[in-house]
Amino acid sequence: MRIEYFQLIDRIVDLNLADKTIRTEARVPDASTIFEGHFPGLPLMPGVLLIEAMAQTSGWLIIGATRFTRMPFFAALKQAKLRSFVTPGQSLSLTAQLLHEGSGFAMTKADIRCDGKLACNAEITFRLVEFPNPEFRANMDKMATLLEFPREALAHG
Amino acid sequence: MPSTFDTVANIISETCDIPRDTIKPESHAINDLGIDSLDFLDIAFAIDKAFGIKMPLEQWTQEVNDGKATTEQYFQLNNLCARIDELVAAKGA
Numbered sequence: 001m002r003i004e005y006f007q008l009i010d011r012i013v014d015l016n017l018a019d020k021t022i023r024t025e026a027r028v029p030d031a032s033t034i035f036e037g038h039f040p041g042l043p044l045m046p047g048v049l050l051i052e053a054m055a056q057t058s059g060w061l062i063i064g065a066t067r068f069t070r071m072p073f074f075a076a077l078k079q080a081k082l083r084s085f086v087t088p089g090q091s092l093s094l095t096a097q098l099l100h101e102g103s104g105f106a107m108t109k110a111d112i113r114c115d116g117k118l119a120c121n122a123e124i125t126f127r128l129v130e131f132p133n134p135e136f137r138a139n140m141d142k143m144a145t146l147l148e149f150p151r152e153a154l155a156h157g
Numbered sequence: 158m159p160s161t162f163d164t165v166a167n168i169i170s171e172t173c174d175i176p177r178d179t180i181k182p183e184s185h186a187i188n189d190l191g192i193d194s195l196d197f198l199d200i201a202f203a204i205d206k207a208f209g210i211k212m213p214l215e216q217w218t219q220e221v222n223d224g225k226a227t228t229e230q231y232f233q234l235n236n237l238c239a240r241i242d243e244l245v246a247a248k249g250a
């Protein structure tokens with residue numbers, strides 16, 4: 001997790017387009033300037049960043065489901081529940097399921113578990129648009145490689 | 158079995174908290190009911206699920222932006238319901 005760069009997942013562990021699910025992993029860094037303010041004496045991973053991590057996990061699922069033809073942008077959040085504190089150094093297991101792929105939008109439900117325990121969950125709506133330019137598309141391709149996006153999964157589902 | 162309009166009107170009423178009796182077949186979702194594009198995604202989700210279709214919102218929006226169609230053709234409820242009926246019929250064909 002490169003928290004300051006808003007890269008909130010480390011790798012894509014599984015992508016199943018038949019089941020419309022994805023699983024990713026991330027490790028909260030031991031130190032970050034964010035923890036100096038949130039909070040002094042009690043460093044906690046901000047809930048908004050946990051939500052963003054769920055959105056990024058969902059986003060890669062949607063990119064896979066649309067075969068890299070659409071870019072998902074976070075549009076709405078429902079039923080978000082931050083159930084327990086997440087602290088520096090913890091390993092996160094994130095999952096998302098595609099609830100609906102509409103025309104120009106998609107909805108997912110996602111969750112994060114720490115040590116097998118549900119830490120947070122939410123339903124997320126995305127607007128889907130064509131990649132705005134080739135440079136943007138190339139950068140997402142580069143990021144997919146960095147996250148070990150399983151391109152072989154695109155042949156299934 | 159409820160009509161397409163009744164189903165759509167109920168979805169709009171529940172999704173956007175609009176009194177059901179104010180939603181008429183001639184109501185325009187955007188201009189009369191004040192539904193914005195984000196709220197319309199929730200409505201589209203519910204309509205897609207209720208009718209087992211995928212409303213081609215991207216195509217409709219493109220046609221409106223290109224001046225090839227008016228918003229009334231797709232977002233006035235009687236017209237929207239006609240489009241839904243066409244999609245349902247095409248699915249069964």
